[in-house]
Amino acid sequence: MTETFDRSRIAILVVEDEPLLLLDAMDMVEDAGFTAYGATSADEAIRLLERHDNIRILFTDVDMPGSMDGLKLAHAVRNRWPPMSIIVASGHIRVMPEDLPRDGLFFPKPYPPASFIRTLETMAERFAD
Template sequence: MPVVLVVEDETVIRELVAEELEVAGYTVVIANDADQAIAILEARQDIHLVFTDINMPGSMDGLKLAAAVRDRWPPVHIIITSGKIRPLEIPANALFIPKPYVGENVIAAMRTFENMN
């Protein structure tokens, strides 16, 4: 099954999303912030999708992380989420899902990407 990197600094949200994705059959790797996510992406070759919140502590937010993923790992799919900001621009071929979201909607959005079924 595809591997999803969930990047979320709020523990409860991160755990709920991870659990819903695992129940749907995805392998989940978690990161607390963008810096940790970059380290994971550099260390692993099996990440298919990054699901990231915009507002996070650290050296970059989720939008900057998404841009870095698009530049450095172009085949990796990206879904961006936020309950505070609706970005005016997101990287090419990325999706935005506003919070609060329903896990079923996230999974349906993920399945629109190639190789995510």
């Protein structure tokens, strides 16, 4: 029998500039038992990452205003926080594997909530120790 881990000790940073989509994604994360932080821009996301060392997974939209889009954010996070798991989502463009940072995943929008949660669970298991 596999041991379960305390999901609330693992935080997911959701980066989405559309307020309703941000709240919806954060609700899914929290309903699955994880801690959720939300940001509406890459700059805000970086500030949250600097403040909260329990963030283990970045889930970012591609299209965002500000100093960088979600793909640039994903690469910046991979460079600065190498162990971070990264999911990039978009409803407007298809992100190719070579555009993602190493070990990054792409979810086209709308993404199935059950698939999203299963992916978070799989990623979070790496950090359960």
